[in-house]
């Protein structure tokens with residue numbers, strides 16, 4: 197009986213004949229029968245058009261001659277990426293931690309991308325929402341300040357320009373901030389931020405330039421419903437979506453954010469593959485104040501407690517929240533940035549609420565109150581007074597219980613790769629992740645050790 201790969205040996209991209217009704221006969225090893233589906237072939241099929249999927253596509257396009265398809269059940273920015281605050285900071289990352297090298301490499305690659313935009317005669321602010329504001333991790337207690345002083349030493353030893361700002365220096369840098377007796381800040385002047393929507397649009401546009409060469413195609417509003425294994429190797433030969441069957445010659449990559457756990461569970465359910473990807477959604481609210489002139493920031497800010505907030509289940513002043521919130525492990529930690537359009541963006545909450553993306557007004561109130569503790573001007577303003585300029589952004593961060601993304605091949609399915617679970621750092625770690633995935637697929641030497649991110653031992 198023929199194996200899937202022998203059905204269309206001369207398939208070429210974008211040729212009129214490559215889209216046809218096709219019957220895929222069941223082989224001994226393939227578990228799914230694909231009948232009556234539009235069929236196209238690519239070297240690499242990427243599922244998920246968030247920042248991770250799109251930057252992986254970009255890296256294949258600029259770093260190899262492979263053809264790439266990107267599939268999404270909706271559109272780019274419909275997942276966590278569209279909600280992201282946009283900071284690419286190192287100030288809250290810990291030298292020597294398992295994600296440090298990946299974060300540093302990504303930091304360098306983002307800088308290079310912004311530079312290449314400049315080299316093309318374009319403005320990184322306009323194209324990417326790129327702003328090198330520097331970042332401040334702000335302490336308010338003596339104990340926090342001591343921790344930040346040590347952090348500054350660590351960051352400096354790791355090669356980053358970092359300094360500890362005393363209360364008086366902090367006041368000069370950020371006059372709108374309430375600075376008490378024990379306040380201080382870790383300052384990383386080279387930290388930058390971007391606008392996720394602008395950056396995604398820029399990357400998509402650049403990727404699409406490869407369409408005319410037959411190397412790139414997008415399949416949006418087309419959810420993946422199964423994977424098709426082919427041949428005796430058990431490799432994934434194709435991905436079946438609701439509208440298409442996308443054959444993959446080299447690799448299938450799942451960059452499906454917080455959906456990766458449930459999706460992979462469904463896809464391998466009836467196979468012998470044992471895979472349990474523990475990625476789950478961690479909901480976050482952001483409050484955006486458009487054309488808000490009452491407060492101006494010179495830098496991006498984050499409260500020192502954010503470092504724990506990202507990984508742990510720190511509780512806020514729970515009395516202000518509904519009793520049922522306790523089960524959600526709700527936490528709110530102050531982050532404040534000005535985006536490329538001059539809007540004030542205040543964050544952020546974390547909670548486990550399944551795939552629910554509805555606005556919770558009590559959380560918005562809590563974000564506002566928390567910001568008011570840092571910025572006295574905000575505490576003077578009732579939330580109801582700013583309803584005309586108030587927007588709320590909600591996203592589901594892809595949470596991994598051990599705090600690291602999962603990046604690598606699935607054992608037993610050698611051409612199936614996962615790249616998910618970046619939680620609150622997917623924008624900042626995207627370019628390093630993309631480089632790592634492409635190097636793995638192409639068998640190239642890695643710039644960053646991928647062992648901490650392996651699928652084996654964490655998902656199977």
Ligand SMILES: Cc1cc2nc3c(=O)[nH]c(=O)nc-3n(C[C@H](O)[C@H](O)[C@H](O)COP(=O)(O)OP(=O)(O)OC[C@H]3O[C@@H](n4cnc5c(N)ncnc54)[C@H](O)[C@@H]3O)c2cc1C
Pocket residue numbers: 243244245246247248249267268269270271272273274275276277278279280281282283284418419420421451452453454455459479480481482543544589590591592593594615616617618619620621622623624625
């Ligand atoms: C409030 C908030 C603030 C944040 N701020 C920052 C920040 O400042 N800096 C930072 O680095 N990170 C930040 N993050 C985290 C960052 O946004 C995420 O880590 C990142 O966007 C994850 O990207 P992704 O591509 O993995 O996932 P997503 O953007 O969620 O993309 C996954 C895609 O997979 C698609 N998909 C799912 N299932 C299927 C299917 N069956 N078929 C086809 N497609 C499918 C979805 O439609 C989606 O488009 C923030 C997140 C939130 C929520």
